[in-house]
Amino acid sequence: MAMKIGDKPFKERVSDGIDDKFMRGAVSSAQGRFRSGRLNAAEELGNWEDWRKLGEEIRSHTIENLDYYLELLSENVTKRGGHVFFAETAEEANDYITNVVKQKNGKKVVKSKSMVTEEINMNEALEKAGCEVIESDLGEWILQVDDHDPPSHIVTPALHKNKEQIRDVFRDKLGYDKTEKPEELALFAREKLREEFLQADIGITGCNFAIAESGTISLVTNEGNARMVTTIPKTQITVMGMERIVPTWEEMEVLVSLLTRAAVGQKLTSYITALTGPKQEGEVDGPEEFHLVVVDNGRSKILGTAFQSILHCIRCAACINVCPVYRHVGGHSYGSIYPGPVGAVLSPLLGGYEEYKELPYASTLCAACTEACPVKIPLHEHLLRHRQEIVEKEGKAPVFENLSMKAFSMGTASPAMYNIGSKLAPTALGAFAKDDKISDGPGPLKNWTEIRDFPAPKKDRFRDLYKKRKKERGE
Amino acid sequence: MKVSLFVTCLIDIFQTDVGLDTVELLEKLGCEVDFPEKQTCCGQPAYNSGYVDKAKESMKHMIKVFEHSDYVVTPSGSCGTMFREYPHIFKGDPEWEERAKKLADKTYELTQFIVDVLGVEDVGAKLNGTATYHTSCHMTRLLGVTEAPMKLLSNVEGLEMKPLPHNYNCCGFGGTFSVKMTSISEQMVDEKVQSVEDSGAHILIGADCGCLMNIGGRIDRKEKPIKVMHIASVLNSRS
Ligand code: SF4
Numbered sequence: 001m002a003m004k005i006g007d008k009p010f011k012e013r014v015s016d017g018i019d020d021k022f023m024r025g026a027v028s029s030a031q032g033r034f035r036s037g038r039l040n041a042a043e044e045l046g047n048w049e050d051w052r053k054l055g056e057e058i059r060s061h062t063i064e065n066l067d068y069y070l071e072l073l074s075e076n077v078t079k080r081g082g083h084v085f086f087a088e089t090a091e092e093a094n095d096y097i098t099n100v101v102k103q104k105n106g107k108k109v110v111k112s113k114s115m116v117t118e119e120i121n122m123n124e125a126l127e128k129a130g131c132e133v134i135e136s137d138l139g140e141w142i143l144q145v146d147d148h149d150p151p152s153h154i155v156t157p158a159l160h161k162n163k164e165q166i167r168d169v170f171r172d173k174l175g176y177d178k179t180e181k182p183e184e185l186a187l188f189a190r191e192k193l194r195e196e197f198l199q200a201d202i203g204i205t206g207c208n209f210a211i212a213e214s215g216t217i218s219l220v221t222n223e224g225n226a227r228m229v230t231t232i233p234k235t236q237i238t239v240m241g242m243e244r245i246v247p248t249w250e251e252m253e254v255l256v257s258l259l260t261r262a263a264v265g266q267k268l269t270s271y272i273t274a275l276t277g278p279k280q281e282g283e284v285d286g287p288e289e290f291h292l293v294v295v296d297n298g299r300s301k302i303l304g305t306a307f308q309s310i311l312h313c314i315r316c317a318a319c320i321n322v323c324p325v326y327r328h329v330g331g332h333s334y335g336s337i338y339p340g341p342v343g344a345v346l347s348p349l350l351g352g353y354e355e356y357k358e359l360p361y362a363s364t365l366c367a368a369c370t371e372a373c374p375v376k377i378p379l380h381e382h383l384l385r386h387r388q389e390i391v392e393k394e395g396k397a398p399v400f401e402n403l404s405m406k407a408f409s410m411g412t413a414s415p416a417m418y419n420i421g422s423k424l425a426p427t428a429l430g431a432f433a434k435d436d437k438i439s440d441g442p443g444p445l446k447n448w449t450e451i452r453d454f455p456a457p458k459k460d461r462f463r464d465l466y467k468k469r470k471k472e473r474g475e
Numbered sequence: 476m477k478v479s480l481f482v483t484c485l486i487d488i489f490q491t492d493v494g495l496d497t498v499e500l501l502e503k504l505g506c507e508v509d510f511p512e513k514q515t516c517c518g519q520p521a522y523n524s525g526y527v528d529k530a531k532e533s534m535k536h537m538i539k540v541f542e543h544s545d546y547v548v549t550p551s552g553s554c555g556t557m558f559r560e561y562p563h564i565f566k567g568d569p570e571w572e573e574r575a576k577k578l579a580d581k582t583y584e585l586t587q588f589i590v591d592v593l594g595v596e597d598v599g600a601k602l603n604g605t606a607t608y609h610t611s612c613h614m615t616r617l618l619g620v621t622e623a624p625m626k627l628l629s630n631v632e633g634l635e636m637k638p639l640p641h642n643y644n645c646c647g648f649g650g651t652f653s654v655k656m657t658s659i660s661e662q663m664v665d666e667k668v669q670s671v672e673d674s675g676a677h678i679l680i681g682a683d684c685g686c687l688m689n690i691g692g693r694i695d696r697k698e699k700p701i702k703v704m705h706i707a708s709v710l711n712s713r714s
Contacts, residue, residue: 014656014658014659015658018658018659018662324644324645324647324663324666325656325659325663328659328662328663328666329659361652361655361656362656362659363649363652364612364645364647364648364649364650364652364660364663365523365612365613365649365650365652366612366613366616366645366649367612367613367616367617368612368616368643368645370616371616384522384523384525386525387523387524387525388525388526388527389525390525391524391525391526392525392526392527392528401524405520405521405524405526405529406529408516408520408521408526408529408533409521409526409529409530409532409533411515412484412515412516412518412521412532412533412536413515413532413533413535413536414515414536415512415513415514415515415536418484418515418516422484422487422488425488437695439696444654445654447653447654447655447657448653448654448657448692450657451657451660451661451664451693451696452664452689452692452693452695452696453691453692453695453696454688454692455489455490455688455692456489457488457489458488458489458491460491461487461488461491462482462486462487462488462491462494462495463482463487463510463512465491465494465495466494466495466498466510469495469498
């Protein structure tokens, strides 16, 4: 799966989403849980705003000095006997990974959850090379079993499925014969996955934060599968987006604490795994060989632009969990593995406006995302910035809109024009009005009145009434 | 106290009563209100659609219109937010940044002005009924005005305020979003109308005409027995 998911045009995806009552029920109840969890966890920590500020400072300092910290990380990984590869593109990353697997004669790869490997379509590259790839994150595994259903959320990828649907997937694909109770479903998955772990020759992980000062990669999970992935197979490959890095353990602690609270309302997740290179002399476990693949894939193009702060993202999904648009259309509507507000900002940057130009408009700019983001990324401002780029630099705005905005600027920058325009409104719209209301309007009003009434413009504008009032009072 | 009214284009053309209520209310509170006639629109429709250069023309015009006012008061959280954003938009512009900042610093949303500047929490209003209040997104999240309207409403004689469930949800207006993404907007406004019904209130009060036109338009279309009122009209009620 690459970053793009599905082939349908945006409008169809949205209407599929709106019509999917099961998905919407699942998403809405999950959003409710995540929201109260996050707020409780923030309150319990105290001074949440100060923590956010600190998170923002850490991220902005790190990204400002990204080249320095990446170099430091690379040095330290190498010192411990690991290999580091900087991949400029998805292809370069996949080629490197496939080569390592081939060299090791790997037949079976187990993976822990990782968005960047989805982004670069790594599974397909490995499968093409004759390798079997098993997802070990429960959500990802469900989707894999369900004929590679795409993820709809960056933290809980199978959020769009309820437990009955998961039971059906297991039953139809794997002959599961128990109930939809979460414990029974999880036990079944665990037994199946255990077999895979024992047979795997290569483990591939993502990375929540790489710690530059020690050359460590850290993984934040609740299922513990990432630990299995990194202990049983002899070779470990970790794939990270180039921005997923912190200077020292101290910053890592702050960010993990923001991440787990913002993502799922937990003080800490069940497992936080930190791995520093391959097995050292005298150590009893850990991989014999360790490769770190640092993926650019369009990220460095964002550096130095007005969008730079989107690289501060720690992939907690808080913005997705509060987004009302996401709630109604679901993750698949975004056409990208990165949905919701973060996806609407990031997908056009990584995948281009051609593919994702609708996303920045699929927002009311209500700023719920900006308010929720634990590292204070001004998401709604980035959405606006995208609109500006689309209109002014890319020239991709619809002609009609362009004309009406021209008229708008003429009509509002000059009081004389405004006067004429606003005076004409009742005459222009009068024919459509009935009982002070318009229920079937012309032009751009048509879409409005499809679902709601519009007030008819008043015969006298406020300014006319105000003048009259002044006269009457002899002022 | 001398106050210049920024009435907003929606009120000027569609909700004239709200404009008059605002003037009367401010006068009752002892303000001397003037209405600079050359005012047009804050530029938000163009700005939020990405037409920043075009929006800037309206913004510059508005900066000039209110240049000599002591205070600028507007019965719209969203348009007030826009004025407050001007310095950010003109950042680095040697001619306009400072002037934009001056305008931003003296601009207040109506309830914010009454509570924070005039220091009044009871305006002496009377209105019988049960009501709920829609916290519009720009006013609460961007302008940061949350307490003022609630304080003022809680002191309206005869008015029983009910909490609005999920009040943090956006109503689905979003300016051009409402006509560009109609199907999504429909789901959002339906959810809001449902919350209003669930509150048990018969009056929906808000401080933003855009949101009120959106929610009210849907309420009318669905023929729900809920009256929609702007907070200026509620605070100016005396019966
Ligand atoms: S943009 Fe902010 S809220 Fe959204 S996923 Fe990233 S860090 Fe979390």
